[in-house]
Amino acid sequence: MNPLANKTILLGVTGGIAAYKVPLLIRDLKKKDAKVNVVMTENAKKFVTPLIISTLSDRLVESLWEGGIPHISLREEASLLCIIPADYNIIGKAASGVADDLLSTVISTFDKEILFFPSMNYRMYDNPIFKKNIKILKDFGHVIIEPDTGELACDEEGRGRLPDISRIMLEIERALTPDLLKGSYCLITGGGTGEKIDPIRYITNRSSGKMAYSLARHCFMAGGKVELIMGITNIDYDRNLPYNIIRVENARDMQKEILKRWDRVDYLFMNAAVSDFTPEKVSNIKIKKKEELEIKLKKSIDILADLKNKKKSQFIIGFSLETNNLLNEAKKKMKEKKIDLVVANDVSAIGSGSTSGFLISKGSEEQFECSKDELSWKIIGKISSKKY
Numbered sequence: 001m002n003p004l005a006n007k008t009i010l011l012g013v014t015g016g017i018a019a020y021k022v023p024l025l026i027r028d029l030k031k032k033d034a035k036v037n038v039v040m041t042e043n044a045k046k047f048v049t050p051l052i053i054s055t056l057s058d059r060l061v062e063s064l065w066e067g068g069i070p071h072i073s074l075r076e077e078a079s080l081l082c083i084i085p086a087d088y089n090i091i092g093k094a095a096s097g098v099a100d101d102l103l104s105t106v107i108s109t110f111d112k113e114i115l116f117f118p119s120m121n122y123r124m125y126d127n128p129i130f131k132k133n134i135k136i137l138k139d140f141g142h143v144i145i146e147p148d149t150g151e152l153a154c155d156e157e158g159r160g161r162l163p164d165i166s167r168i169m170l171e172i173e174r175a176l177t178p179d180l181l182k183g184s185y186c187l188i189t190g191g192g193t194g195e196k197i198d199p200i201r202y203i204t205n206r207s208s209g210k211m212a213y214s215l216a217r218h219c220f221m222a223g224g225k226v227e228l229i230m231g232i233t234n235i236d237y238d239r240n241l242p243y244n245i246i247r248v249e250n251a252r253d254m255q256k257e258i259l260k261r262w263d264r265v266d267y268l269f270m271n272a273a274v275s276d277f278t279p280e281k282v283s284n285i286k287i288k289k290k291e292e293l294e295i296k297l298k299k300s301i302d303i304l305a306d307l308k309n310k311k312k313s314q315f316i317i318g319f320s321l322e323t324n325n326l327l328n329e330a331k332k333k334m335k336e337k338k339i340d341l342v343v344a345n346d347v348s349a350i351g352s353g354s355t356s357g358f359l360i361s362k363g364s365e366e367q368f369e370c371s372k373d374e375l376s377w378k379i380i381g382k383i384s385s386k387k388y
């Protein structure tokens with residue numbers, strides 16, 4: 001599911017320093033098959049040249065007086081308007097209904113979704129007049145994407161940085177994705193857990209966390225409120241994402257974090273590969289090198305089995321990975337642990353971008369062989385349509 005395919009995105013670029021990032025955004029939008037039209041303010045042209053923008057985009061409209069009625073035709077063609085960077089000035093103009101150039105006039109006609117990406121020095125951002133203008137825009141239903149905090153172009157630290165392009169892309173994708181999970185709290189676990197042997201070593205498994213990151217991204221795109229509890233993973237996807245990521249190491253900590261949130265959960269995606277075994281004894285000093293070492297393992301906690309008795313309206317999506325009897329083992333797990341939907345994966349899914357197996361719910365099973373992103377979307381489609 002690519003929400004950008006064949007959609008026209010209209011970008012409004014204003015005179016902020018972060019305008020230099022817009023060509024990179026256009027490139028990423030085009031890679032995802034979107035059509036990109038652009039309007040720049042006169043001051044934006046001092047930060048990034050119209051030549052770069054017109055070369056990369058489908059169309060750059062430079063002025064209200066270019067011919068035709070651009071503020072009407074640009075609106076008609078576009079699915080979404082993104083003001084990026086949205087400087088102090090355009091936020092003020094939009095909030096007070098000023099239409100004195102092409103961009104502000106386009107905003108005045110644009111009755112579809114508008115995303116504003118403010119970016120400025122933190123003093124401008126903290127100005128009470130600006131805060132009031134932001135509130136006005138929010139009250140009119142416009143979406144404001146909060147800037148990041150960090151190093152600013154003026155060599156100062158504070159809130160006002162334009163988020164990374166990957167984050168901006170995610171917000172645009174979210175705006176164009178059907179709100180299948182609107183307002184639902186989606187708790188996702190992922191990665192492997194590690195069970196300590198001594199202060200330095202643990203036993204773990206090969207789970208990569210890719211599926212959980214994909215689920216989090218797609219639940220967010222579908223309008224869900226997302227939190228991700230991530231065990232051991234060597235994938236560094238979690239910088240600058242718009243949802244909370246809680247890092248844990250072992251099964252007990254993962255269980256604790258789930259229980260803290262349990263009463264709020266609408267959907268639990270139990271995707272983590274939780275260790276089935278844990279060392280019977282943990283050494284509190286490093287075990288020295290020797291010819292042989294025997295580690296006795298005992299059964300670890302079973303998070304899903306324990307949740308069975310606490311289940312009220314929560315919908316549980318369980319993941320099962322087997323080398324043998326995939327379907328039968330998954331069905332057994334579903335019944336024993338009161339899971340609503342089981343995703344039975346073949347072992348080849350570990351660490352890979354694609355996966356194959358079965359989606360199993362009461363009375364139905366569907367075979368799949370697809371990318372993890374496609375599988376995330378299939379699962380969301382299924383749970384939101386209550387076809388399980």
Ligand SMILES: Cc1cc2nc3c(=O)[nH]c(=O)nc-3n(C[C@H](O)[C@H](O)[C@H](O)COP(=O)(O)O)c2cc1C
Pocket residue numbers: 013014015016017018041042043044086087088089090119120121124
């Ligand atoms: C070097 C420089 C950098 C600027 N960066 C920003 C910025 O990041 N955000 C902002 O709101 N204004 C910034 N400004 C101020 C705007 O360019 C100014 O308010 C201008 O009138 C905006 O015009 P426009 O909204 O029509 O593009 C900057 C000005 C200069 C000279």
